[in-house]
Amino acid sequence: MTVQSCVKIRNEWDIVAARQMGRNVAKELGFGTVDQARITTAISELARNIYLYAGTGQICIEELGDYGKRGLKVIANDDGPGISDIRQVMEDGFSTSGGLGAGLPGVKRLMDTFQIDSSSEAGTTIIAVKWVR
Template identity: 40%
Template sequence: METAADVEACLPIRSDMDLVRVRQHVRQAAAGFGFGLVDQTKLVTAASELARNTLVHGGGGRMEAALVVDGPVSGLRLVFSDEGPGIADLDLALSDGYTSGGGLGMGLGGARRLVHDFGIDSAPGSGTTVTVISWSVRPPRPRKES
């Protein structure tokens, strides 16, 4: 059963500089939670695409990051949310080759392939929330008692 810690960070996404901060935070958090370089890169790439979508298509929003634990495995959960126009056709937006332009060219489908768990909640007029989890291969390190 998956359990989540308190939100580790909540970062605004309102400008291109915020996109840089999101990428930096995700890389540092993934490295700190024991992700290897390849898994860090995959998660940062997905986060970059999702953050850009939040800014460009959703008019801005936020990213929340938290450590999640499922038995002996830990992961990083990222939630991107906005109050923009929403996505009219989720199936089309998630299909391979679909792009609305302006991003990294991989779209939501590409971001979905880079993470282990992917969920999206969106409807026209109600904004969009995308939740992703990438699992590390190592459990969190036990804390040393003083």
Template identity: 70%
Template sequence: MTCKSSVEIITEWDIVAARQLGRNEARALGFGTVDQARITTAISELARNIYLYANIGTIEIERVEIDHEKKIVVIATDKGPGIQNVRKVMEDGYSTSGGLGAGLPGVKRLMDSLDIQSVMGVGTTIRAEKWLR
């Protein structure tokens, strides 16, 4: 069974809405408070990247239940400028906005898997998954 919901990211308030949606979906799937915090932090980072770099995009959250396994999938999609060097943005401390550079490497640490597809001038899709243990 799969249950999908999404938030369009246009304003900073949409980042808050995406976080709240993620927390609610994680709770509904049975994640504890620590994993809920990890998931919402990852969502916040992905949504903020959309807001800062692409201006507009979508955070989609899927609750997936296959047999006895459950996971939450977060898909961040935008039609922004794209990521020129994915390997570089995955380095700790790398930042194009003057921030801490914990962004995408932090998302990778918080979630169980992270996949980045980006095409210059077309946009970026990032898929992150967290399995319920």
């Protein structure tokens, strides 16, 4: 059975709630403090992107168990305008908000797997997984 918890993202406090949920699940699964920080940083970036670019959406955390391995899946989805050029937003240094441009490429580096699906009709879904070492 898959355990999934979600936080709706509508304001900045929801970003904090999503981060805290991720940290709690990561701690329960046995992630060390460095990986807990990586996971919460990734969640924070994904939630902030939902808030800034889509307005609303949700962050869901799923516990994973596969052949004795344990991990955590982060699913960020929204019904926003979508990402017009995924290749561009995945370039280090690219920013539409005037930030450092570490956003999605940073999330990809922090997690073990990273997948993005986006369209103007359906919004954006990003799935990132981290396994306990």
